[in-house]
Amino acid sequence: MSAVDPMTTERPQREAAPRSAVGPPRVHVGRRTPATWVQQGGLSKLIFLLPLLFVFGAFSWYPIVRLVMMALQHTNLVQPATWVGLKNFSEVIHDPLFLIALRNTAEFAGLALIFGYPIPLIMAVLMSTVRKRRGLYAVLAYLPVVIPPVVAVLLWKTFYDAASNGVFNTVLGWVGIGPQQWIQSQSQAMPSLVLESTWANAGSTVIIYLAALVGVNHELYEAASVDGAGLWKKVWHVTLPQLRTVLLITMILQLIGTAQVFIEPYLFTQGGPANATLTVMLLIYNYAFGNSLGASYGEAAALSLMLVGFLAVFSLVYLRATRAWSSQ
């Protein structure tokens, strides 16, 4: 970041910026008219930007503004919207399901971190020492990622059959453990969802770590070897510190991703049993599209906005708290 704010500084700053590669260099002779603007390539620049401006304007920037407006409005698509201030927010906060959804989402994110965070790292470090056919390992690790989530969830739903001859219960039977209830049990439902989600998503993290591991400076390993460091010491003192930026980023990305978990609770359990897997996104969906509650778009927008706000604040605090450590 430069010391001078480019938005407020006048010409000198702009002149320093790299010039456009196309079109004649801009000469400030006389007044700028639409004709000179076209001549200097202003029109073609705009033409190339039009698809981006239209698509982002209509389907990204406008909906963001609309989301904020809707959170402050009562809308049901039939009558004109009325402004209701913060009523939607207070209704969401006083909804008994709100705290349940928060707790469940936190539980999902926490369990996903415990299951899903160390496993890809261990796999990637081990895979980075493979000499022959490393590609085969990478392909096998990544394969679940390309399975559509709907297929993965419905397939695992079959595995979680609570009957004693269900797939997982059969495997447990081999080692002498009795049949489990899996997603039908209030206490096991959430861990079951996390297990499937870890299977489906770990592969891409493995590949990210593998790419980062290739970038570790080899001289560090050689120096560590010369100093007599064994394998474990090299992992602990060279590999992990070299990966710390990537490790911090994947952790925050995973937390942001799991905070928005939807498809697993929606397709596995519909939030049940007894709201044990009702997550924030599922509650948003139920407000807006669930039949039982009717279409409360205002409340859905208010809860969406609270989720975005929380994630933004959380990310900022996280990045600030870890900045010193990550840029050592």
Added chain:
Amino acid sequence: MSARPVRRKRRPRDVEAAQGLVLTDDWRRPSVRWGLGTTHFVLLVLLVVIGLGPILWLAKSAISPTLDTITSPLAIFPHGFAWGNLSTAWSNVDVALYLKNTVVLAIGSWAFQIVVATSGAYALSVLRPKYGNVIMALLLMTLFVPAVVLLVPLYIEVVHPPLLHTSFVNNYLAVWLPEAASAFNVVLMKRFFDNLPREIFEAARIDGCGPFRLFYSIVLPMSRPILGVVSVFALLASWKDYLWPLLVLGDPNLQPLSVRLPEIQQFTPLGVFLAALALTCVVPIVGFLVFQRSFLRGTGLGGALKG
């Protein structure tokens, strides 16, 4: 990220990385060779059982009689095959139709994403209008807004679009266009364009090459690797998408496979349903195996970009 579309050979990189954590000298020590060799073997077995296992089970059960799958799910073809599951799923359950819808949705999403990402990134990286920084800042801002929270306003926009007096429900444009608004694609593409050698653009300009010609004849052909990466992820993301098409495509004849599968489950025997699941996976798995380099490189790139 390398600017030049040179194909990397795999071998040197592997040997190089083997120089890393475990040095070549270490590999000569029997304890290291045996210890790591065993660990690698165990890892491979775990990857096959846990990573590949569920997919193999799905493939097996798709051609097993329903009764076998229910009573002894882990037995391997105790009473022979049931190839009929596949044909029943294909024609009676209309997997063929839904697969066609999935393909049309994926190709449309891909086309819109490529047009928006390449033209936008070209304008921002090569043409550089004065207001480019503002647009870039607005784009980066959207990276912090998770797509799912825009679900409700986007849905209302599709049902009651501003200015136009027609609903876009059951119109594929309602799926294609919002998916094209991917800031991630634009940023990835722009970073690649930023690294292309400026001298070539300058030389082309002196030879009288206009901005359109520069785009089609020089920038796009030089960007094949990144186009491949963005393409495979656009196609895969569309194939995997569920919630948005579920909301805006109410007509079953227009829905993609992912949206239909939970419905199909309700009225088909388990064997046929698992055959439908397996048929849904064929295209992404084959596509991944064929274009694995783009997939794996792109995922690594994604990590580097986010980092």
